[in-house]
Amino acid sequence: MNVTEVDFKDDYEHPDDLEYILESVLMSNDGSAEFQSLEEKYNSVLLNQCQCKGSCDNIENCPHGGQYMYGPDGKELLLWNSEASPKPVIECNPLCECSRNSCSNRLVQYGPRRNLEVFDSPIYGSKGLRSKVNIPCRVFICEYAGELLTKSEAKRRLEANEALGLMNYVLVLNEYTSNEKQQVTIVDPSRRGNIGRYLNHSCEPNCQIAAVRIDCPIPKIGIFAARDIKAQEELCFHYGGEGQYVNTKNGKTCLCAAPNCTGYMPNTEID
Numbered sequence: 001m002n003v004t005e006v007d008f009k010d011d012y013e014h015p016d017d018l019e020y021i022l023e024s025v026l027m028s029n030d031g032s033a034e035f036q037s038l039e040e041k042y043n044s045v046l047l048n049q050c051q052c053k054g055s056c057d058n059i060e061n062c063p064h065g066g067q068y069m070y071g072p073d074g075k076e077l078l079l080w081n082s083e084a085s086p087k088p089v090i091e092c093n094p095l096c097e098c099s100r101n102s103c104s105n106r107l108v109q110y111g112p113r114r115n116l117e118v119f120d121s122p123i124y125g126s127k128g129l130r131s132k133v134n135i136p137c138r139v140f141i142c143e144y145a146g147e148l149l150t151k152s153e154a155k156r157r158l159e160a161n162e163a164l165g166l167m168n169y170v171l172v173l174n175e176y177t178s179n180e181k182q183q184v185t186i187v188d189p190s191r192r193g194n195i196g197r198y199l200n201h202s203c204e205p206n207c208q209i210a211a212v213r214i215d216c217p218i219p220k221i222g223i224f225a226a227r228d229i230k231a232q233e234e235l236c237f238h239y240g241g242e243g244q245y246v247n248t249k250n251g252k253t254c255l256c257a258a259p260n261c262t263g264y265m266p267n268t269e270i271d
């Protein structure tokens, strides 16, 4: 299977007045030491390239592989991560020796899948995202791309959103190793973002998020199907990451209408 045969594109139009970006970008320099450290991380390169010949099918040899696998039809790569104990996903990148065309460890780097559409969600009374065609369980949908923020800037924006009654797009992704927080990544697609910004929160979501690294220590927030999803069904993920990725407390009233709805949206906490 040639990975480049998979149906990807990234030329979606945004209905809102914002800058369309293909992947997350650094916030503007505010002169802080925190920004400097974020910028250093953003500009550093992961030096763990593989030396696989051809594809990366042998996960014993490939330092990255093992998180994606082809489904039974052999057509699309699926996220093979267990939701209970997600392992870090590290894709092969241009420094790797494997063949770009046959490597089975590159997915998010090719951009969102086709046939997504922004629509006016009757459930949420605001915009949402759905697919015009069925989506199989565990496939990649799109990145949640936006401005990468320092904690201070994120707190400032969260407070401003609250004070002005604006929708909040800030997503805080915490990664843990055996209960210890290892890295915090904060993405805000409110001013600069991609199609991922339109996914609403559900207490019973059909999508899940995963931290995916390609060639930078700052992960991308990948959104994957958590089950088979029918065409026209609204795509949602749990803003609390179901406890794995995101720190939250109870927030605003949740409109998801799921049978197990807690009544509240998870509220982003930054410590």
Ligand SMILES: C[S@@+](CC[C@H](N)C(=O)[O-])C[C@H]1O[C@@H](n2cnc3c(N)ncnc32)[C@H](O)[C@@H]1O
Residues within 6 Å of the ligand: 124, 126, 127, 128, 166, 167, 168, 169, 197, 198, 199, 200, 201, 202, 253, 254, 255, 256, 265
């Ligand atoms: C990332 S945006 C999602 C896209 C947004 N609906 C739009 O029109 O651009 C997050 C915002 O959508 C709304 N939202 C998302 N999920 C919600 C839910 N379960 N209940 C109520 N509002 C929700 C909230 O206003 C939230 O701040």
